[in-house]
Amino acid sequence: MSNARTVxxxxxxxxxxxxxxxxxxxxxxxxxxxxxxxxVALSLNVLIGMGGQISIGHAGFWALxxxxxxxxxxxxxxxxxxxIVVGGGVAAIFGVLVALPALRVQGHYLAIATLxxxxxxxxxxxxxxWLTGGRQGLFVSRPMVFGYELASDFSYYYVLLAIFMLFAWxxxxxxxxxxxxxxxxxxxxxxxxxxxGICRPRHIIIAFAVSAFFTGVSGALYGHLxxxxxxxxxxxxxxxxxxxxxxxxxxxxxxxxxxxxxxxxLAPEILREFKDAQMVLYxxxxxxxxxxxxxxxxxxxxxxxxxxxxxxxxxP
Numbered sequence: 272m273s274n275a276r277t278v279x280x281x282x283x284x285x286x287x288x289x290x291x292x293x294x295x296x297x298x299x300x301x302x303x304x305x306x307x308x309x310x311v312a313l314s315l316n317v318l319i320g321m322g323g324q325i326s327i328g329h330a331g332f333w334a335l336x337x338x339x340x341x342x343x344x345x346x347x348x349x350x351x352x353x354x355i356v357v358g359g360g361v362a363a364i365f366g367v368l369v370a371l372p373a374l375r376v377q378g379h380y381l382a383i384a385t386l387x388x389x390x391x392x393x394x395x396x397x398x399x400x401w402l403t404g405g406r407q408g409l410f411v412s413r414p415m416v417f418g419y420e421l422a423s424d425f426s427y428y429y430v431l432l433a434i435f436m437l438f439a440w441x442x443x444x445x446x447x448x449x450x451x452x453x454x455x456x457x458x459x460x461x462x463x464x465x466x467x468g469i470c471r472p473r474h475i476i477i478a479f480a481v482s483a484f485f486t487g488v489s490g491a492l493y494g495h496l497x498x499x500x501x502x503x504x505x506x507x508x509x510x511x512x513x514x515x516x517x518x519x520x521x522x523x524x525x526x527x528x529x530x531x532x533x534x535x536x537l538a539p540e541i542l543r544e545f546k547d548a549q550m551v552l553y554x555x556x557x558x559x560x561x562x563x564x565x566x567x568x569x570x571x572x573x574x575x576x577x578x579x580x581x582x583x584x585x586x587p
Contacts, residue, residue: 302428
């Protein structure tokens with residue numbers, strides 16, 4: 272099984288490396304968006320898949336990372352890499368603050384709390400016009416790595432791919448660590464986990480901080496991809512799209528996070544001709560996925576195999 276996973280991983284990497292050579296300029300942008308969205312899906316895998324903590328406010332962390340990095344680069348003159356770290360760090364700090372209500376509330380109460388956080392961040396960024404540009408937005412420079420400007424989305428895509436692979440490796444090792452296993456134990460049974468000596472507050476705070484950091488870095492990278500930030504980008508609809516992406520891709524798999532990134536980047540392009548009916552189709556796709564593929568798109572192969580192996584009615 273491990274050898275099969277290794278081969279599948281290598282094939283996936285090879286495909287991701289080769290895909291841009293078959294695309295044009297707009298295709299480069301779409302593939303770069305896939306990597307950025309997949310990082311957010313990884314962050315939700317940590318928070319929801321491992322920790323069992325619901326969040327519909329990740330657009331707030333995304334916005335903090337984007338604006339934090341943009342201001343660090345434009346106002347403070349920090350290099351691109353340092354700005355990305357600053358964006359992730361700012362989001363992680365607020366992730367710890369958001370985790371505090373999670374220590375007392377769960378389920379839909381926590382979802383409402385994270386929703387309030389996302390709306391608060393969007394409104395503050397909009398009103399803080401002298402710093403963030405308000406309704407006019409904020410321009411972000413193209414990324415520079417080791418003095419080389421990544422002027423095209425083609426070259427930027429490979430930077431994003433490398434960062435996604437790094438995050439995927441970190442999440443995989445985090446899941447195998449004592450902290451990751453403790454989070455999964457808390458998700459399955461809080462009482463049983465605490466009886467075994469697992470400190471729930473500490474682990475919940477770690478889950479929120481790690482998830483917010485990944486999301487903040489993704490937001491920072493997204494800002495440099497677009498070249499311009501607007502508070503309208505970080506709305507409630509964005510948070511709901513992130514949650515849908517994680518569920519449809521697969522909450523318990525790094526490959527599922529990648530599939531979720533493809534879904535969120537490609538679905539608007541595929542459904543663009545349906546115009547006003549797009550949201551209806553999104554809802555139908557989500558319902559079908561939850562009903563028939565509760566494990567996400569990553570479980571599609573197992574679902575098909577189960578159908579093939581099922582004997583027709585009346586056969587011995």
